[in-house]
Amino acid sequence: MAQSMLPKYFSDTEMRSLQTGYSNGDVASPILRIKGVEDSGNVPINIAVLGDGGAGKSTFINTMRGVRSGDQGAAPVGGYEASVNPVGYPYPSLPNVQLWDLPGSNSLGFEMSRYLKQVQFESYDFYIIVSQSRFRESDGELSKKIQQQGKGFYYIRSKIDNDAYSMQMQGTDFGEGQRQIRQDCLNNFHRVSVDPPAIFLISGLEVTGYDFPKLQNALASDLPKIKSTAIRLAIPRMRQEIQRPRRQILMWRIGICVLLTGPLGVLLAPRFPIFSAALFMVSGWIHLRRQLGISERELGILSRAVAKPVSLLKAAMDRPSPHKWQVLVPKLLLGAVTLGCTVVGCTGRDSLFRWPNDSPVPLWLCGAGSSMALTFLFLKDYLDSRLRSVEHLANSALD
Ligand SMILES: Nc1nc2c(ncn2[C@@H]2O[C@H](COP(=O)(O)OP(=O)(O)OP(=O)(O)O)[C@@H](O)[C@H]2O)c(=O)[nH]1
Ligand SMILES: [Mg+2]
Known part of the structure; x- marks a missing residue:
């Protein structure tokens, strides 16, 4: 993945001038410059969409962006053209936000540690784990890694339309079925000792159905917090660089x-x-x-x-x-x-x-x-x- 996806708060020239100023005792300018970036809200936010192969990551990204899988610039769906590198897509509803379509965590044939390196796992500001049909061990591992970094994430149970259909065929109440799915997710997060994140049950094919609107609203309202966490976590790196x-x-x-x-x-x-x-x-x-x-x-x-x-x-x-x-x-x-x-x-x-x-x-x-x-x-x-x-x-x- 290109280095350029790491959040870049300063241009190279700006960074050089901050370094020179700092060497000459100017401590205030870098801090005020970071404050300027924070106040302007002009913070690039990279959100990784990850999970097992075929879980519905690309479909979810397309639906978030209001495009269909066959449209120009849409993320390829179905796994035929899946890339080994993450691909970023702008999210038009929220400026400066990029949704990154990551390869399936089990589809490169790598061990988890090599997979995380391949996708530059730590360079993202926020994560959305997409999982279908049940909680996977890899979901637990990924969520632990995210929490260790002090960053946030959402957990998506995708293809809930399929679950709704199965429940209907079996005569199960869908409300009760949803409650059980949520409870199962919560139990699994507790089992792997991870603070449960916000959980959304969605169909990647229905932007107005199930929890999809809730998820979009949550992302919009959580964005300021995501931005300030991103800045806070970037400060040590910026400090070292300056x-x-x-x-x-x-x-x-x-x-x-x-x-x-x-x-x-x-x-x-x-x-x-x-x-x-x-x-x-x-x-x-x-x-x-x-x-x-x-x-x-x-x-x-x-x-x-x-x-x-x-x-x-x-x-x-x-x-x-x-x-x-x-x-x-x-x-x-x-x-x-x-x-x-x-x-x-x-x-x-x-x-x-x-x-x-x-x-x-x-x-x-x-x-x-x-x-x-x-x-x-x-x-x-x-x-x-x-x-x-x-x-x-x-x-x-x-x-
Ligand atoms: N019914 C239903 N099908 C879905 C949903 N989301 C994705 N699909 C289908 O599931 C298949 C895989 O979807 P993708 O979006 O390509 O999954 P992915 O996670 O990007 O897969 P990889 O890129 O191979 O890791 C496609 O045939 C989608 O049409 C959903 O919410 N409901
Ligand atoms: Mg995909």
């Missing part, structure tokens, strides 16, 4: 600090690796802090533009990382090793570690290695946390 050039430069500088920590430490004070680590961690930290600090002026511009107090924006930036321990433990361990090498070196109790030929070099190398690793982790984590605080700032400004 910050990429600056991060690269700063990572180079961190690399230089790390390279200096080990050799310089061994040359100047081989018995005291903790001192060279401390020296380069502190100087690197000061440098990164200066480079990545957000000025009061920038915060003021942002605060006025989004009508939120500076104090609130600052508080959002200082939000702690959810992975505090995962980040802290390796640094503590490396710190302990570096400190241990220093203590052993200082107190002259290094005879145990002298090898071979009574040489202190292994101890020095151990100290240099751990001090380099410690400096690297400390500065890289600090860099990432500073860059992440911009994301928190963006989320708070856009809330």
Whole structure:
């Protein structure tokens, strides 16, 4: 599938100018630009229509768009021309919405993971699972994957006209039959531990019958929420893209600090690796802090533009990382090793570690290695946390 189907909020030129501005300390512009996109409602929304082969996906898309299967530009129906790649169709009732006709999840002969990769599953903003006659295991798997991404979906039981006919032939009350189908879907979602989505029983051949009108209304009223979720989920990606050039430069500088920590430490004070680590961690930290600090002026511009107090924006930036321990433990361990090498070196109790030929070099190398690793982790984590605080700032400004 073409890369161009990923939501593109900025043109290449715009992205380059935001990257340059950001590198020069302009933090407010990217956030305000994202806000502009959100306010304009001009957010491209890609909806994946997926499910088993023959479930009625293409028929559903055609009916949504008010075209028949034989019309020009209609999605091919019947499986004869089914493509291995998703195909996008504009949905005229809602501007900027594309319905993507995905190949049947069981029709490419792939395992689920390969199928998901083939259709770039994670690049869509919303999903509609189409299923016929009963809940399939693949429906459960797909809905789990959608929920894991924090995105929404609808569940469609298609070909309900066939069920209506069978029930009529068997003398079953159709209202009761529908209730049972819904209940069965709900039970299955609970069974696979997925929060049940909105469920619609439709005939892809009857736009005014069964739950089809309800589904169209639901999509129209859910669209603002789908758009804001799409933007929220895109922010980390946009942030990474805008910050990429600056991060690269700063990572180079961190690399230089790390390279200096080990050799310089061994040359100047081989018995005291903790001192060279401390020296380069502190100087690197000061440098990164200066480079990545957000000025009061920038915060003021942002605060006025989004009508939120500076104090609130600052508080959002200082939000702690959810992975505090995962980040802290390796640094503590490396710190302990570096400190241990220093203590052993200082107190002259290094005879145990002298090898071979009574040489202190292994101890020095151990100290240099751990001090380099410690400096690297400390500065890289600090860099990432500073860059992440911009994301928190963006989320708070856009809330
Ligand atoms: N009775 C009835 N037939 C339907 C309905 N939806 C689709 N069909 C028929 O089911 C067959 C398959 O429909 P498609 O829309 O091609 O199904 P698909 O899911 O796109 O199939 P693949 O692209 O092969 O994965 C066609 O013959 C459709 O006419 C429906 O709601 N009711
Ligand atoms: Mg199809």
